[in-house]
Structures are given as structure tokens and as C-alpha cells.
Amino acid sequence: MPRPRTLSDEQLLDMVLGLVHAEGPDAASFGAVSKISGLSGSTLVQRFGTKAAMLRACLLRAWDRLDMETARLIQSVPTTPAGAIDLLAGLSKDYGDDATSYAEGLLLLREDLRDPALRARGAAWGKTLAAALDRCLHAEGTQRPLGRLTLSQWQGCLLWWGFEPHGSIEHYVRGELKQFLETTDQASAT
Template sequence: MARPRTLSNLDILDAANRLLHQYGPEALTFESLGRACGLSPATLVQRFKSKAGLKQAALLRAWDGLDEMTAALAASAPKTPDGAVSLLVGLSHYGGIETYAEGLLLLREDLRDPVLRARGTAWKAALCSALDERLSGIAGAPQGLGLLMASQWQGSLLWWAFEPEGKVEDFVEAGLRRFVAAVLAVPAGED
């Protein structure tokens, strides 16, 4: 008879994600994860087979969390340009520059793995669709305005990182409000 599991795979993957965010992708080993969650490295190998499999599973778990957060924010944001801004500001709670910078190392892992890259592509489509819903009432709005706004958001995050003074959310919100004001200022038919 098999021994009962003391920790679920989801709990282990949450611990793995904490390690990834705190110390970076190279620090995630079966040994470091075993110390973090109290299981032997051999037990973790049995569950996840390889370091690459463990890292992919942990990052897929992180994508699940981002999908859930995006859906929850979209469900609560009004279908207005202000709602689009609040949705993106809600996704911008990175904390300080160190947390944001460590997140870029994880993005590198997502870009290297086709399965994780596909999750990013699916998330982009869902996010842009939610933004398009909120921006559709703008007269004369060009097709794909959600993608343009998401691109503005990502750029705002990056520019904040070079001069990380103040809260990232405040910087992002100010940039997105300027973006919406510029889009609203374009007369219908002029894009």
C-alpha cells in the first residue's frame, strides 16, 4: 500500500515558485526544494522526474495563477477605458525593483520553453480580449487597441524599472491614463 502524500504537488509547486522568485531559476534544485518543503529530494524526483520537468511544472502553476488573477480582475473591472486601466494596474503589483528584476529571469525561462511560451501567447490573447471589451466604446478606436494598450503597459513596467522611484502601480496608472487620453483625443476615422 502506498504511503499517503504529506504535501500535494500544488503545495510543492507553490514552494518551488517561492524559490524561483526569491533566488532565480538556477537555484531551483531538488535539494533546495526539499529543504523548503520538508520532503526528500528522492521523493521530489519521483514526482517530477527531472529538474526541467519540475521547473516547467512550477512555471505552469504560476501561469495558472496569472490566468486566474486576470480573469478575476476582468470580471470586476467595468467595461470602460477606466476599467481597462484598473485591470492592468491590478496586474502591476510587483513590489520593488528586485522582485520585478527576478521576474524577468522567469520570463526568460518562459521564452525558452515552447509549452510555457504557448501559455504566454494564450494569456496575451485573453488579456487583449478583456481590454478590447473595455475599449470598444471609444468612437473610431482602431482594431487591436487592447494589444496596443497591453504593449503600453509592458513598456511602462520596463521604463519604471530603469528609475524605480515610487510605486510601480502609480507609474503604470499615470502612463495608461495618458494613453487613454491620447486615444480619446483622436477624432473618429483618424488613426
């Protein structure tokens, strides 16, 4: 009879994710995870097989959490341009207000882009967000599909905030997106 698990996969993957956020993806070795979890290296090998498989499982767990938060925010915001800004500002809160930790988080993006399964999750998330933004931006009569363009603007403003982290990231995102949406309205009026 197998021994009962002292940590669920979810608990363990959350520990790995904490380590990855704090020290980067390369820090997620079996030895380091063994140290923070109290599980032996051989137990980790039995669960995941390889370090790469453990990291992928960890990042898929992170995508699951992001998908749930995204769905929650989509349901909670009005389908207006202000709702589009609320949605993206709400998602920005997870980046924190420290440019150094934001930069460390970009190492996760590197892993997402390297792994086909993770890259597919990112692409699906982008389509979900773009569709939600289109609904918000169509609510006031515009028939232009601005969702993907707004999503690209959001990602760009996150990067620019990283270079000049003045104030909270949420405040910065709100200001940049408000200016962007006002500009697109003026451009469509001419």
C-alpha cells in the same frame, strides 16, 4: 500500498515558486527544494523526473494562478477606458514596488520564452488580455482594436518603471496608461 503524500503537488509547487521568486529559476534544484519542503531528493525525482520538469510544473502553476487572477479582474472592472487601466494596474500589483525584485522576476520571463509550453501559455494570456482591453476601449464608441497596443504599452511602462522606480508601480502604470489612452483619443480626433 504507496505512502500518503505529506504535501500536495500544489503545496509543493507553491514552495518551489517561492524559491524561484526569491532566488531565481536556477536555484530550484532538487537539493534546495528538498531543504525547504522536507521531502527527500528521491521523492522529488519520483514526482517530477527532472529539475526541468519540476521548474516547468512550477511555472505552469504560476500561469494557472495568473489566469485565475486575470479572469477575476476582467469580471470586476467596468468595460470603459478606466476599467482597462484598472485591469492592468491590478495585474501590476503582483510585480511589487521593488525594482530589484522586479528584475529578478524577469528571469521567469526568460524561462517562459525558452519553453514552448510556457510560451504558449503567455501567448494565450496575451490574447485574453487584449480581447478584454478591446471590450473596455470599445465601450465608448471607438472601433479601433487598441487592446494589443495598450497591452504593449503596459509591458513597456513596466520596464521603464524598473529603470526609474519612483513611487509605486501601480501608480506609475495608471499614469502612463492614462496618458497613452488620452494621446490615442487625440490622435484619432485629427
